[in-house]
Amino acid sequence: MGKERIEQIFQEKQSAGQKLFIPYIMAGDGGLDILEERIQFLKDSGVAAIELGIPFSDPIADGPTIQAAGQRALSNGTSLKAVLNHLQNFEAKPEVPIIFMTYLNPIYNYGLEKFAADCEKAGVDGIIIPDLPMEEEDMIAGALRAHSIAFIRLVAMTSPRERMIEIAKRSEGFLYAVSVMGTTGARQSHGKNVKAYLDTLKENSPVPVLAGFGVSSVEQANELGTHCDGVIVGSKIVDLFHQRQDAEVRKLVQGSIEVGVKG
């Protein structure tokens, strides 16, 4: 469960010479009914884990694509409670780790202790909270630990070196390296300093380093993938699923994980 499951599956992928690929999907975008099927589809495409976004009315770390997906999810009635219930009623537990990406307020409102306990019941393996920096994480760290939920930390390009190292040391499962200055969403390219940033993290992180934000193509995934253990792709995946281009999603995943074999 949780941290161990993420570590184990990541190791399997890496031993097979693959780069790690984590897609982000918004829970409830297109309805919760399609969630189980979509998770299976992504699993079959070769992803290492799935980042499942919980919609929030005020997502300050997200760009227009994920904001719109969140609005669609909210307007068809998606809530944290509904997502947790839905996961619990899956016919079989997904064979791929499920990682929640949620802003703090929906889980604070739900109750942090109860949230951690219900995540465990629903088979959630890890959690990413984009608006909870190191200084404030004590409010939930204990509850997550008690329920074996991996607490994945985010590090940014603005973090000073010692802070980066401290965040990497605390992170469980993997380290989420925010690789743009700004919000989620497609970018043309990542600058030179991103590579140096990822190299620094890679040298200092006891857990795998995955680059996220702004990654939208196989080329970018391959380029960044040579400086870390893999990538997280959000807006592009959300967009492709929204346009029903599932085959394109599969191509993006497969092209991105194969870099390890080639390189």
Next chain:
Amino acid sequence: MTTYTMPDETGRFGSFGGRFVPELLMPALLELEEAYEQAKNDPQFIEELHYYLKQYVGRETPLYFAEQLTKEVGGANIYLKREDLNHTGAHKINNTIGQALLTLRMGKKKVVAETGAGQHGVATATVCALFDLECIVFMGEEDIRRQKLNVFRMELLGAEVRSVSHGSGTLKDATNEALRYWASNVNDTHYILGSAVGPHPFPKIVRDLQSVIGKETKQQIVEQTGKLPDAIVACVGGGSNSIGMFHPFIEEEAVKLVGVEAAGAGIDTEQHAATITKGSKGILHGTLSNLLQDENGQITEAFSISAGLDYPGVGPEHSHLNETGRVHYAAITDDEALDAFQALSRIEGIIPALESAHAVAYAMKLAKEMKPDQTLVICLSGRGDKDVEQVKDRLEEK
């Protein structure tokens, strides 16, 4: 007398406050905190701030004995702290002058801000013109519609106003967008947050800079009446004018402090902005405070006739002062505020901002219950010229 030392070094006011922002912004908050702590102990910074507040803003503002209003209401002697007489017409500039000086100290050349009514946007654009800083102001499209003239003012002053169309198109959404913009440009840009909200150290910085209101009031009321006031009333949206007014009086426990929120169509309807009166604890825009939210933790829309009070959150220090009971929070409806808007105009020849009219409305009720030898101070946070057109339309609808 108890000593009041909030916030602590982590930015907590009791159980409220803190820093709930993406990691990307944390280093900027730590840099700001350090720059501010140095600046406030630097005599040169203090002297410069005083110079601009006096020569440019026009401080100190009068504490005016509203004799006609006092007679009309019957009860306590009513005094008005005339923040409406500041340059740009509201208290907002007390904060923007200070934060612009901090921007310069940090070696940043660009400023981003959010605005609701446009008062903070204008006050930010003004100081950016003065100190030659590049300025981008995010404003909800609904507010742009309500406050066309303020948009033009900001543009005249050289700022770029960016319209925010998603969400309810008001202050909350403009703040989201300003935070996103700041995250993308944090290396050369300072975010001049306009209210006593947001992540630490903003609530502290804004309060300290606005405390000039309360400090002057304290001195002026003693000069004029020989004693401290019995009650002080100020409006609360995010709560910057009120916290600036209240802070120097927190330890003076004999002084009754009242914060007035916007009850919109009524606090028993869905259409209000009474965050403390009706909200619950949660996290929005980087701080843990009282919020208007649904049962799933989604932030709900605030409603008020006054764009400046139309915010579903409130400064964390207000939540704390409510919890300890030091400040009493009440709510005034749109209609009551409109009546007070007209009453103050007619009786004293002072057109208040719709925000401030909420404080006036409550104060008129409170003064009536007080004795003639007691005094009550209203923080008249801004002038109402910006609201005249909207009030005209609203009165004609009736």
